Amino acid sequence: MIINGKERKFMFTVNTAIEISQMCPDNNLERLEEIISGDDFTKTLPNIARFIVAMNHGYEMAAHFSDPEHEIDVITMDELLNCDFNVIMEALDNAMSVYKNDSKREIKTEAASTKGKKTKEIQ
Secondary structure (H helix, E strand, C coil): CEECCEECCCCCCHHHHHHHHCCCHHHCHHHHHHHHCCCCHHHHHHHHHHHHHHHHHHHHHHHHHHCCCCCCCCCCHHHHHCCCHHHHHHHHHHHHHHHHHHCCCCCCCCCCCCCCCCCCCCC
């Protein structure tokens, strides 16, 4: 999405998980919703901004490590908190969508192949 004329993308990495979990009650990622929802904007909006910054930071770092020529340009809290409310809510929707997709726990397994390998039976 475009924020202040710049393309901003999001990614949920291991480092992002650590960063976000430290914001959550009991460092529990499953309690993320508690800190970004509610009627007290003095608490929720800074938490929403921190979440968005963390998710953008995850993308920027991953992009840099896969392409060292990628310049790291993480959105700042000041930049976000001085945006229109609708921009922040759109960024939250985008970041949350990526978070939900990237945080799915999937374990892919393949059957072990013993073709052509000798096996030893233990007695």
